[in-house]
Amino acid sequence: MTVQDDTSRRHIQELLRDNGERILDRWIQISNQPLRGRAVESDARTELQEIYQTFLRSLDDQDAAVELRGLLAELSRSRARQGFTPTETAMAVFGLKEAVYELVEADGGVEALRGFVWLSRTIDGLGLYTFEAFATAREKIIADQTEQLLELSTPVVKLWEGIVAVPLVGTLDSARTQVVMEKLLQTLVDTGSEYAVIDITGVPAVDTQVAQHLLKTVMAARLMGASCVISGIRPQIAHTIVTLGIEFGDIVTKATLADALAHALRQNGVELAGSKQTRVAIRAQEA
Known part of the structure; x- marks a missing residue:
């Protein structure tokens, strides 16, 4: 850094310190303008004031630069959670450059202009960092929401004493298979169930990949000592399975969830009596 550059840098820093309130007021106005009233001004002032004070210290202190x-x-994460766009978030940083430039323009000095060039590069770097941090935070939010949706879309329900069911709806991929396995195995442990029904009535199509995911789930349940039944094998799906040459081995398959439940009940020592409409279940020894 030349003596001239150092002089320009000190001059712009003096302008920033001596006109802090003026710059901060203008910065808040610029950064809030694209938000159209979606941010509370008092909160924005508190937030940007802390950033501004840390920014001034960071120009000479590396520890303050890390803090900044x-x-x-944190600003990026907060804006991402509130639903702001990357541009609106980045403007919270780039707006500082515009606020400072208005002050430099009023000063009109050569040293101020040269110092602003250096300061502009610094703010640009911070703006890009904010944009990247926002993208990372947004990806994390989306991933968390996706995981929550997966858990909601893969319930494990208790059908009978010793019998649980996993009604699947939609496409079964690797991520969802992992969630199904974890929830099914945990439910088997919590309930002590020995039979699990995996119902795929709501799965639109079964290909080789889906079949592999189903087999993995069945094998995981078997390792926990539970017998599995796959239900919901519609004619179209049965035709596809045969055409693709998919083998389910010794896994029991049923056309409907009711048939799978009836099978599991019989395996559990329960006999079914009465009409198909009533399906009254009574234990064999009590019949």
Whole structure:
């Protein structure tokens, strides 16, 4: 850094310190403008004031520079959770450059202009970091929401004493298979069930990949000592399975969930009596 550059840098830093309130007021106004009232001004002032003070210290202190990045990352996470766009979030940083430029323009000095060039590069770097932090935070939010949806879309329900069921709806992929396995195995442990019904009535199609995922789930349940029945094998799916040459081996398959439950009940020592409409279950020894 030349003596001239150092002089310009000190000059712009003096402008930032001596006109802090003026710059902060203008910065808040610029950053809030694209938000159209979706941010509370008092909250924005508190947030940006802390960033501004840390920014001033970071120009000469490396530890403060690390702290500043932490504040910007938290700003990005907060804006991402509130549903702001990357542009709106980045403007919270780039707006500082516009606010400072108005002050530099009023100063009109050569040293101020040269110092602003250096400061502009610094703010650009912080703006890009904020944008990247926002993208990372948004991806994390989406991943968490996807995981929550997977858990909601793969319930494990208790059908009978010793019998649980997993009604699957939609496409079965690797991520969802993992969730199904974990919830099914945990439910088997919690309930002490010995039979599990995996119902695929709501699965639109079964290909080789889906079949492999089903087999993995069945094998995982078997390792826990539970027998599995796959139900919901519609004619179209049965035709596809045969055409693809998919082998389920010794796994019991049934056309409907009712048939699978009846099979599991019989295996559990329960006989079914009465019409198909009533399906009254009584234990064999009590018949």
